[in-house]
Amino acid sequence: MQPHHDGSPLYVSDQAPRLGDTVRVRVRIPRSFGPVRAVRTRSNPDHEPRFADASSVGSTPGWDWWEASIEVENPVHGYRFLITRGDGSSVWLNATGLWTTETLDVDDFRLVAYDAPPEWASSSVLYQVFPDRFARSALADTRRLPKWALPANWTDPVDDVPPGRSKQFYGGDLDGAAERLDYLADLGVTLVYLTPVFPGRSNHRYDASSFHQVDSLLGGDEALARFTAAAHERGLKVIGDLTTNHCGDGHEWFRAAYGHPDAPESDFFYWLNDEHTEYVSWLGVSSLPKLNWASQELRRWFIEGPESVVAHWLKPPFSLDGWRIDVANMTGRYREDDFNAEVRRTIRRT
Numbered sequence: 001m002q003p004h005h006d007g008s009p010l011y012v013s014d015q016a017p018r019l020g021d022t023v024r025v026r027v028r029i030p031r032s033f034g035p036v037r038a039v040r041t042r043s044n045p046d047h048e049p050r051f052a053d054a055s056s057v058g059s060t061p062g063w064d065w066w067e068a069s070i071e072v073e074n075p076v077h078g079y080r081f082l083i084t085r086g087d088g089s090s091v092w093l094n095a096t097g098l099w100t101t102e103t104l105d106v107d108d109f110r111l112v113a114y115d116a117p118p119e120w121a122s123s124s125v126l127y128q129v130f131p132d133r134f135a136r137s138a139l140a141d142t143r144r145l146p147k148w149a150l151p152a153n154w155t156d157p158v159d160d161v162p163p164g165r166s167k168q169f170y171g172g173d174l175d176g177a178a179e180r181l182d183y184l185a186d187l188g189v190t191l192v193y194l195t196p197v198f199p200g201r202s203n204h205r206y207d208a209s210s211f212h213q214v215d216s217l218l219g220g221d222e223a224l225a226r227f228t229a230a231a232h233e234r235g236l237k238v239i240g241d242l243t244t245n246h247c248g249d250g251h252e253w254f255r256a257a258y259g260h261p262d263a264p265e266s267d268f269f270y271w272l273n274d275e276h277t278e279y280v281s282w283l284g285v286s287s288l289p290k291l292n293w294a295s296q297e298l299r300r301w302f303i304e305g306p307e308s309v310v311a312h313w314l315k316p317p318f319s320l321d322g323w324r325i326d327v328a329n330m331t332g333r334y335r336e337d338d339f340n341a342e343v344r345r346t347i348r349r350t
Helices: 120-123 138-141 174-178 181-186 220-233 254-259 266-269 296-302 338-348
Strands: 022-030 036-042 049-055 053-059 061-069 076-085 092-096 097-099 109-112 126-129 191-193 239-242 322-326
Touching: 022 036, 036 061, 036 138, 049 061, 174 220, 220 239, 254 266, 266 296, 322 338
Parallel strands: 126 191, 191 239, 239 322
Antiparallel strands: 022 061, 036 049, 036 076, 053 061, 076 092, 076 109, 092 097
């Protein structure tokens, strides 16, 4: 058995501190660990180490509890524990475990002082709906299949080998999903996560050809409005799925820029030749051109302010409760560029 600390309220007094707040952190040390002479926290505000002494605050069968106070001095404030045994030897406890050598700052426990997420985000029971695979309404039979689709019967097994992996098409839609909302509510679900609903050339729709409309194969804009209204009537939240790292090579922005260096949209992408016919894509997948967030116009169109794509779908009649961001880790990052923090904070403000 080893000393233990985690981010739960039992170990961290404030789950959503502000800059300047003092937070109490606790570590639980098993008696089998042996005598403990001292416990300290080691923080690193502004990249300068700072220590605070912990005191013994109580015991439970087989365990002793130690507590220290830490002032939150940076938006992401790291800390670890230094435990000195009775024989004078010391060990470090960080988010990766117990160490006898000094550890890296990146592996520290963290207090985060950014604005807290909404309460419902951490208390939700989430159910992911992949629209093509979840349910079909009667209207699905009236729609013409797209050229890219490999049609499948609802009872056919899933094909996980390309091209079927992304082209196999079952024809599930949003009205079919809405018809199953009572089932989700009966399961105890409180939050529905829809994978992308924008038009594309795949069953997963992570290759959006527009961010301004819902795929007609899913029932179009009206179907999304019906779905969220029906979900909200049952007390369910709904979040959408947005690709901020890339779009599809059929996207209206990309088609306007491809081969047209003078197009306003050409700044939205990374080009590898002057003719704008070769470009950077996500992991080399040519159908997923990577977005260039150095473009202020892209930010204005896509993520910033009440007229942006991000805001549009949060407003009535669609009223999404939030977004899941796809490939958030790579968004805005390419070679020497790193706009990731700017993008994610702008999305959050919007």
